[in-house]
Amino acid sequence: MNILIVDDSKAMRMIVRRTLRQAGYEVDSVREACNGVEGLSAVQEDAPDLILCDWNMPEMSGIDFLASLRNSGFQTKFGFITSESTTEMRDKAIEAGALFLISKPFTADNFQEHLDPILGSS
Amino acid sequence: MKLDDERIFGLVNQTWKSVLGAELSRVESGRPWIGGEPCVTASLRIAGAWGGSAQVRRPSAIALRVAAEVLAMEPQALSGGEVRDALGEDTNVIAGSLKHVLPAPCRLSLPAVNEEEWAGSGIPTPGRLVVSMDFGGRPGLPESACSTMERAI
Numbered sequence: 001m002n003i004l005i006v007d008d009s010k011a012m013r014m015i016v017r018r019t020l021r022q023a024g025y026e027v028d029s030v031r032e033a034c035n036g037v038e039g040l041s042a043v044q045e046d047a048p049d050l051i052l053c054d055w056n057m058p059e060m061s062g063i064d065f066l067a068s069l070r071n072s073g074f075q076t077k078f079g080f081i082t083s084e085s086t087t088e089m090r091d092k093a094i095e096a097g098a099l100f101l102i103s104k105p106f107t108a109d110n111f112q113e114h115l116d117p118i119l120g121s122s
Numbered sequence: 123m124k125l126d127d128e129r130i131f132g133l134v135n136q137t138w139k140s141v142l143g144a145e146l147s148r149v150e151s152g153r154p155w156i157g158g159e160p161c162v163t164a165s166l167r168i169a170g171a172w173g174g175s176a177q178v179r180r181p182s183a184i185a186l187r188v189a190a191e192v193l194a195m196e197p198q199a200l201s202g203g204e205v206r207d208a209l210g211e212d213t214n215v216i217a218g219s220l221k222h223v224l225p226a227p228c229r230l231s232l233p234a235v236n237e238e239e240w241a242g243s244g245i246p247t248p249g250r251l252v253v254s255m256d257f258g259g260r261p262g263l264p265e266s267a268c269s270t271m272e273r274a275i
Contacts, residue, residue, distance in 0.1 A: 011189065011192045011208040011211045083214045083217065105218075
């Protein structure tokens with residue numbers, strides 16, 4: 001399984017990596033990107049199995065990144081990990097093609113709750 | 123839902139457990155524990171149905187050690203930007219949790235992180251909640267180190 005983590009915070013990318021390990025997922029490779037623009041390049045180069053993406057980022061936000069992905073024909077599994085998670089944001093994310101939205105702060109249990117149905121039990 | 127110092131401590135502690143898997147403990151309110159020493163402070167504005175700001179302040183030495191732990195790096199290998207990033211993201215997550223207990227709708231600004239010689243005492247005043255926390259018991263962190271969380275309106 002190859003995962004792409006898109007977040008402008010290096011600290012948060014590290015925390016997401018750690019939580020994936022704590023949740024027990026066997027990940028072959030984790031690639032990181034700082035924003036949607038870098039994320040698009042990474043998807044074109046590596047075709048990840050899953051994208052975990054922040055919402056608010058410079059250059060290109062998470063929701064714009066998701067729209068660009070879908071417009072470019074990529075159907076990569078996509079989930080948001082964000083500190084702001086209103087009902088409106090959740091609806092917008094699902095409508096755009098995201099599978100889930102995880103609120104920060106999160107735990108390994110939160111990851112399993114959302115990722116197990118997609119990736120299979122850890 | 124009532125917003126008080128106990129509630130803020132709960133939110134910060136929840137974030138701390140999520141990030142580092144450790145528990146925080148509270149320090150007596152108003153204890154002048156970081157006056158006059160270099161600090162790193164992250165501030166974030168909250169606007170909308172509730173207006174105010176949230177701040178997280180740590181002595182620079184503690185901010186460095188926390189960032190090293192979050193990023194799994196040696197403290198001496200960290201840049202100032204990485205230390206500010208770690209505190210800024212921590213504050214962002216705490217404010218995101220805070221938002222869930224505030225009247226809706228509210229918007230959060232991005233955190234602004236500054237290094238400063240902070241001479242305040244951390245004493246609560248009308249309209250300002252101050253919650254001080256101790257990182258004691260966490261391996262690799264000094265037992266007497268503290269962080270503070272302030273909410274100003």
